[in-house]
Amino acid sequence: MSDALSALKERDTASICNTYARYPLAVERASGTRLYDSSGKEYVDLLAGIAVCNLGHANEELLGTLTSQWSKLGHVSNLFHQTEQVELAERLLATCGADKAFFCNSGAEANEAAIKMARRYMHTVKDRDAYEVITLDGSFHGRTLATLTATGQPKVKDGFEPLPEGFITVPFMDIDAVRAAITGKTAAVMVELIQGERGVRPLSQEYVDALVALCREKDILLIVDEVQTGLGRTGKYWAHQHYGITPDIFTTAKPLANGLPMGALLATDTVAAAFTPGSHGTTFGGNALVSAVACTVLDIMKRDGICEKAAQTGAYALDLFRSLQERHPGKIAEVRGLGLIIGIELTIPGQAIWQGLMDAGFICNLTQGTILRLLPPLIIDPADLERYAKELDRLLAQA
Ligand SMILES: Cc1ncc(COP(=O)(O)O)c(C=O)c1O
CATH class of the missing domain: 3.90.1150.10 (Aspartate Aminotransferase, domain 1)
Incomplete structure (x- = not known):
């Protein structure tokens, strides 16, 4: 050294x-x-x-957007309409089957929003007392209290007890274990289609097909964490497109603004109806600066x-x-x-x-x-x- x-x-x-x-x-x-x-x-x-x-x-083009956008409009908060945020949502939605976006600042926050949306969907749209989220052994979903509890690796939980209620981790790629864990309290199953931190462990097509069918049968949501696999990493915009599925909710973050902190949740209209004014929010999420940079990221991705x-x-x-x-x-x-x-x-x-x-x-x-x-x-x-x-x-x- x-x-x-x-x-x-x-x-x-x-x-x-x-x-x-x-x-x-x-x-x-x-x-x-x-x-x-x-x-x-x-x-x-x-x-x-x-x-x-x-x-x-x-990247020179991102630098151009960064400086011009900062001079024009950087941050005013989500109290205001901002063209840049809407343009980013439109660009993202054009890459997938989702209908609505919510912007935040990191992967953990995007997953936290997904968990909140799933719970609120069950409580307010479906009128069901369902809040549990089932996740897989070996998964990594973040470091907030909810997302570390969702994470299927004991090492990230150590010393943070008591952990929030409502999370169940089941063995990796064992569909019978998911079926056995589902009860009337289950709101969603949350998975990474390729577990990144666990060492690039993909779920099989057969397992994912069975999981989608099970979620439909039990009328629970499928959340896909694309924080690591999203936005071109796997050779398609989204890893779930390799599997031919449309999750109810999926999340992205890391590469969205190529290094500026940004996360997003994408959801179908049905499920996104759970979020109403005041139910969720963030000061920084989707501000004009990061949104404009992310728009340029998506434009470059498409063009090149x-x-x-x-x-x-x-x-x-x-x-x-x-x-x-x-x-x-x-x-x-x-x-x-x-x-x-x-x-x-x-x-x-x-x-x-x-x-x-x-x-x-x-x-x-x-x-x-x-x-x-x-x-x-x-x-x-x-x-x-x-x-x-x-x-x-x-x-x-x-x-
Ligand atoms: C799959 C996955 N989900 C969530 C996260 C958490 O993202 P962040 O560190 O931006 O909170 C990560 C981070 O490595 C991740 O790989």
Whole structure:
């Protein structure tokens, strides 16, 4: 660790709550698909701020929108009509089967809104005392009290008891367990179609079809958390479009404004009727500045065929990594992914490999100790993935 990094780490420890196990790297500058540390060393960014900067860093067109919009109208609150917010809602709704949007500031907030909408829908529209939300083992839905309770990983709940009532976690991809958990109190089932934080674990088509049928049979809602999988990451605008389903509610956040904090809930008209003036809200959500930037994000995505690009580059990357698995069958257990959400599950501890990749100038994430997770900007050059694969090949050969 350089002297500059040690000094910054010391000040960080002294001044900031100790909630993050930070990487041994301070990023000073970022541009396109590259990060730079204070010594000027360049890194290929295969993480994109955890699935956020899908169009890369310091994008000139977004900078143009940011500055012109800030000069014109930045923030006035949701007390006012704002063209930018409506334009963003219209653009988002054009990508999916939802009818209404609600804007907030993060993934956890979007999921919190989804849980609130499901409960209020049951109470006020259906006149049912139904409030329970069923979630899956291994899921990650956020860090607010409700969303951490919904999350199917004990580590995020530790020490925060008593947890809010009304959440049930069932085993992963076990449809009988969902059926057994449904009672008259059930309002919704909430899932990630590909569990990101758990190491890129997809739900099967068969399971999702059965889940949709079960929700219809029991007249409960299906909420899909697309905070990590949404907006082109999987090669379509929404992961649920690969499965051919229309959720009652789905959520998005990370890449919506390419790095400005923004989240959104999208819902059918029927379910969105649960939200009436005063029932939910936020000061910042969907302000003119972030909405205008997100509009430009969506315009660029459409103009430049970003979903198609992610699908093509992702398919190429999966082939590349699967050929590595053939070369190192005892060291790579599985390569999973869809588009540019990719998990390479090692059979050996991943820390040294991950560190070796970083030393060689490649930033990815290590999750669950053994799974290398790649969430690169969707504009990543396939040649960068080839270079990453070559380095991984070298490190695995030595491991
Ligand atoms: C699937 C999923 N849901 C929700 C969240 C929470 O989003 P945020 O950190 O913006 O609150 C995350 C964050 O990683 C996520 O991956």
